[in-house]
Amino acid sequence: MPAAYWVNTFREVRDPARLAAYAEAAGSVMETYGGRFLARGMPAAVFEEAPMERTTVIEFPSVERAVEAYESAEYQAALAVLGDGAVRDIRIVPAVGDGGG
Template identity: 65%
Template sequence: MPRAYWINTFRSVSDSDKLRAYVELAGPAMKESGGRFLSRGKAVAAFEEGTPERTTLIEFSSVEAAVAAYHSDAYQAALAALGDGAVRDIRIVEALD
């Protein structure tokens, strides 16, 4: 079963306190679900319709594991903390190898 990558791009942040609360909960939730952070932070460069806001890349053992992480109680608590504090784009893609 191929690995999967979770790509979380923040399109905009309207409440830095809510973002901070989300980050404190989301990181441990991803790790508990088997995620391994490969990159996170503001984009070094953004092209076309890309945004320089915070982007996170997390590796999972499979697509199923990544989707389960999203639906986990721990991650849902992180989402509740974020609330309307940001607009994001989350994608889960399957690795090629």
């Protein structure tokens, strides 16, 4: 089963304290579902029309595991901690080579 990448961009951080509490709560959930943090923070560079937004990239063993993580009760509890503390954009993208191209 090919890997998948959870790409999370923060369009707006409204409450840094809530974001920090969310990150603490969500991190262990990602690991429980096989997630491994590859990148986190502000981009070193952006191009074309990309805005300068905090970004997180998490590798999962499969698309299914990434979706399970998002839909889990534990992650939904972490989202409740975040509340309206941030506006985000999340994508789960299959790794190259699985036909998802």
